[in-house]
Amino acid sequence: MKEITSTQNSLVKQILHLKEKSKERKKSGLFIVEGIRETELALKGAYHLETVLFNESIISEEAVKLILQKHPNVELIKISKEVYQKLAYRQTTEGILAIAKAKTHNLSNLQFKNENPLILVAEAPEKPGNIGALLRTADAANLDAVVIANPKSDLYNPNILRSSVGCIFTNNIATGSTSEIISFLKKKNISINCAALTASINYSKVNYKQAAAIVVGTEATGLSGEWLEASTQNIIIPMQGEIDSMNVSVAAAIVIFEAKRQRGF
Known part of the structure; x- marks a missing residue:
């Protein structure tokens, strides 16, 4: 499994852009989901998750896989505590972030x-x-x-x-x-x-x-x-x-x- 420990990683920078810039979300059609409940609701709502990142000191790999058990094709990436703290919008969330595909709302x-x-x-x-x-x-x-x-x-x-x-x-x-x-x-x-x-x-x-x-x-x-x-x-x-x-x-x-x-x- 891939692991990211540097806050200068290109994917980390992409996630920060998705969080901070509406223009980037619209251009890419992607956005960031944060938290266990939110991730579960996104999956229940038939949103496509491209990547899930988690910090193992907060949530175990087994717990993340349980959340994603019906979605085996989602890429899993471990991230360090430093990277998680850099990315997390809310420091009280449960150690999990996801890159998700936006829906059209025509x-x-x-x-x-x-x-x-x-x-x-x-x-x-x-x-x-x-x-x-x-x-x-x-x-x-x-x-x-x-x-x-x-x-x-x-x-x-x-x-x-x-x-x-x-x-x-x-x-x-x-x-x-x-x-x-x-x-x-x-x-x-x-x-x-x-x-x-x-x-x-x-x-x-x-x-x-x-x-x-x-x-x-x-x-x-x-x-x-x-x-x-x-x-x-x-x-x-x-x-x-x-x-x-x-x-x-x-x-x-x-x-x-x-x-x-x-x-x-």
């Missing part, structure tokens, strides 16, 4: 398991922490899809991977422009329920039992006018404090679980 390829899908649409989310939290909520609710309109960050940004705790791999995800997504939803007869402050009704008064999309915008500017014009119904979460907005992932979770409640889950 809207045209999006398919649903259910006849009446419940999906989350987020327009132009910027903060990786918010994107990660939205993906965690979508996973918890077992949504049929998450669609990101006009994405500002690439999905395989290490901060998104970290904040999603692997839910980037468990969700059915697509991206596209606002106009493309609106056209897609209308073609599929999916109602468009936009979180907005104007012309809105209480979120709990809407019927989400049929095919429905819950659409949220940024905390700073909300949804664009294009979404509000296309909206089947604008919805609002009544608040009793001084402010008129809350964290986008929290707001999305409130509406999503009301929809799940109506659907009997």
Whole structure:
């Protein structure tokens, strides 16, 4: 088995570029997975792992092979503690890193398991922490899809991977422009329920039992006018404090679980 002990190794440099540069991830179609749970979820989500690197002082070779038991063609490389510390995004992870092949998330390829899908649409989310939290909520609710309109960050940004705790791999995800997504939803007869402050009704008064999309915008500017014009119904979460907005992932979770409640889950 190959072993890397130098931080100047060419593969080490490549991994650092993949972690730090979105341009490099897009160019190569590769990204870095870090941690046992994340690696297991990536494999479960049918992601192709090209190489797995591990530090034997943290995780044994046997444990790594057990994780990869159904994937015998993945290259295994031992790395020294110094190399691992150089590469690890989180020093508390369990001694394992993987180079993985990114998936395409074309809207045209999006398919649903259910006849009446419940999906989350987020327009132009910027903060990786918010994107990660939205993906965690979508996973918890077992949504049929998450669609990101006009994405500002690439999905395989290490901060998104970290904040999603692997839910980037468990969700059915697509991206596209606002106009493309609106056209897609209308073609599929999916109602468009936009979180907005104007012309809105209480979120709990809407019927989400049929095919429905819950659409949220940024905390700073909300949804664009294009979404509000296309909206089947604008919805609002009544608040009793001084402010008129809350964290986008929290707001999305409130509406999503009301929809799940109506659907009997």
